[in-house]
Amino acid sequence: MGDRPNIVLMVSDDHGRETLGCYGSSVIKTPHLDSLAQNGVRFTNAFCTTASCAASRSTILTGLHNHATGTYGHTHGAHHFSCIDTVRALPAMLKEGGYRTGRVGKKHYAPENLFPFDWGPVDETFGRDDVRMSEACREFVRDEDPFFLYWCSYNPHRGGRLDDHPLQPDGFGNPPTPYPGDEEQPYSEDEVVVPSFLSDLPEVRAELAQYYQSISRLDRGVGRLLSVLEEEGKLANTVILYISDNGAAFPEAKTTLYEPGMNLPCIVRSPFHNKRGTPCDGLITWADITPTVLDFAGLPHESDSFHGRSFTRIIDQASPEDWREEIFASHTFHEITNYYPMRVVRTKRHKFNWNVAWKLDYSFAADLWSSASWQAALREDLEQFGTRTVDAYIHRPRFELYDLETDPDEVVNLATQPEHEDMVEAFVQKLRTFQEDTHDPWLHKWTYE
Helix, strand or coil: CCCCCEEEEEEECCCCHHHCHHHCCCCCCCHHHHHHHHCCEEECCEECCCCCHHHHHHHHCCCCCHHHHCCCCCCCCCCCCCCCCCCCCHHHHHHHCCCEEEEEECCCCCCHHHCCCCECCCCCCCCCCHHHHHHCCHHHHHCCCCEEEEEECCCCCCCCCCCCCCCCCCCCCCCCCCCCCCCCCCCCCCCCCCCCCCCCCHHHHHHHHHHHHHHHHHHHHHHHHHHHHHHCCCHHHEEEEEEECCCCCCCCCCCCCCHHHHECCEEEECCCCCCCCEEECCCEEHHHHHHHHHHHCCCCCCHHHCCCCCCHHHCCCCCCCCCCCCEEEEECCCCCCCCCCEEEEECCCEEEEEECCCCCCCCCCHHHHCCHHHHHHHHCCCCEECCEEHHHHHCCCCEEEEECCCCCCCCCCHHHCHHHHHHHHHHHHHHHHHHHHCCCHHHHHHHHC
16 A cells, blocks of 8 residues: 555544434534545444444454453443453554554543553543644654554543533533633534434433534544644545444433444545545444554454454445445443343344343443433333334344334334244354354353353
8 A cells, every 4th residue: 555654543432423414414513524524435334343332442443342352341430341361452553563553532441551552641631622632632643654543532422520621511511611722513402303213302302402512522623633634744644534432322322233323424534545525335343443454554464363354445335346245243231230232233234133131121321321311201101212112122022133124213023023034043043153253252142041
């Protein structure tokens, strides 16, 4: 690929793709991410492999499913999951290959010695101020090439106090007054678009308006980083990847492997590819990120070292030929109290879910349970939330099979229909092979229970 490029990997926190202009939203203002897509490639079949922050980031930074890294759920506090000592992480591989490595923003990985970044702000008190966080990267990107920057926003994650702000924010970290040098973009509850997986309740609209505002702040941070790169003469030779760790922090999205939880934005701007402003419908997952970054960096790697594969060769293809026909997902925990393992195989048309502990009630993340949106549903004693019944959301069958072409909301479970028995068995065999190949500890559940 010629001179080795600089590489920036941007990971937002709980950003569903339904809230991006370049993915079809007519309301939310994301001009900088939209511009990135206009100058790059927008993937339409991009998926996290586990819809929980730390577990997903372990996959992003290793190319391995979380059941192989040991980061089955959150790394912080009482949850205390972490990568197994033998795992090799992306920053270590890039350092060995001659790259300077830097990180800023949300970590959510452990143990730190496996992620040996050269640079990170000493006094990191940016909170939700992504514009200031991006400006703090100027010193790092100004130095010698090549560099790798891992830029991780806390937006638009639900909840959390701003340690660097004197007042309590709203439910999505929006400050009561704008940050210095920035200007907030508020939204009214009337203008938001309620996606099909949510119910049109006043509380849902209020939270969506807060969510939109947090996303627009994220977008302004992306814009400032792009400006920094351009002003420092680095943009032309920099690969930029934008993804989210998992879907929106609303019921039926985050912590689930339904489409709103795992089908996410992925935008790639590369100086090595010719097409601009085009989509690519190739199936990719976050297990592909590490080998893709290594490929962009021109660093050799064994394909069998990762559960994913580099997607650099398909970026210029709208519908790639000779590419994979299915992807896999593996989710086990969110918080330590949220044990609900799921394994998924998804093709372009079908989704097959194995709810490993299907006899248990679905386990809610604390912030999703306490959200105004869900509490309103409980208070109103709603039978249905979004397109799915509340009972179906909490009490799930062992197998779920959906035809996404005719049933994009994943409501009609074909796994119970006799005429789909052969398809169910074929997907079961695919999952078992995937588990064997990736040394999934939950493989024994097929015979154990």
